[in-house]
Amino acid sequence: ETGVTQSPTHLIKTRGQQVTLRCSSQSGHNTVSWYQQALGQGPQFIFQYYREEENGRGNFPPRFSGLQFPNYSSELNVNALELDDSALYLCASSPEGGGRQETQYFGPGTRLLVL
Amino acid sequence: AQSVTQLDSHVSVSEGTPVLLRCNYSSSYSPSLFWYVQHPNKGLQLLLKYTSAATLVKGINGFEAEFKKSETSFHLTKPSAHMSDAAEYFCVVSEQKYSSASKIIFGSGTRLSIRP
Numbered sequence: 001e002t003g004v005t006q007s008p009t010h011l012i013k014t015r016g017q018q019v020t021l022r023c024s025s026q027s028g029h030n031t032v033s034w035y036q037q038a039l040g041q042g043p044q045f046i047f048q049y050y051r052e053e054e055n056g057r058g059n060f061p062p063r064f065s066g067l068q069f070p071n072y073s074s075e076l077n078v079n080a081l082e083l084d085d086s087a088l089y090l091c092a093s094s095p096e097g098g099g100r101q102e103t104q105y106f107g108p109g110t111r112l113l114v115l
Numbered sequence: 116a117q118s119v120t121q122l123d124s125h126v127s128v129s130e131g132t133p134v135l136l137r138c139n140y141s142s143s144y145s146p147s148l149f150w151y152v153q154h155p156n157k158g159l160q161l162l163l164k165y166t167s168a169a170t171l172v173k174g175i176n177g178f179e180a181e182f183k184k185s186e187t188s189f190h191l192t193k194p195s196a197h198m199s200d201a202a203e204y205f206c207v208v209s210e211q212k213y214s215s216a217s218k219i220i221f222g223s224g225t226r227l228s229i230r231p
Contacts, residue, residue, distance in 0.1 A: 004158070033219070041223055041224070042205050042222050042223045043159075043205070043221045044221070045218075045220070045221075056218070090158070099211060099217055101147045101209075102217075103149075103161050103164060104161075104219075105161075106151075106158040106159040106160070107158055108157065108158045109158065
């Protein structure tokens, strides 16, 4: 059973640029959630995708957008990067729609640095 | 409103002594509660979860937590700390209103250090 994988592991961008982060969900999982973890803080929920539709969103501006593909892998896109977007971005998958009782399985994250 | 508070940002204990990491929550609906652990340069791993069954929940690596509704607490304990327990621990509350997507909130984390 393959776990959640994310790419790239590290990324450096400059202010105003756009970035795409990728996530492959664990085998058999149809739900993917994205989180932003700033240094020294807990992860903050960005949004969740269930069967290719956005299924919930946290308090992030529209320049944070995403996609989920038919194989349930997912992308997180961030436009017009700001310095405060520097963080560890975590992807998590779950098997049955992301209900409140579901365990989420996390990938190792992508560390983004915006200069 | 939903929230979670981890009362200690850093806890330091000696190897072989008990561990207590404190978590308080608030929720408008019947929540599920989780503890996750994050080792350096590794992904978050589930330690245990409460989903409205038994209030005393046993997890991996000897950890357990007790859901106390009257105190709105979900403290994590372990009888005897091991050096490998040194990590960041997150308390998480998840609630779901009717058929909408669940709302997940992480605490700010507690860094656990183990002294030899």
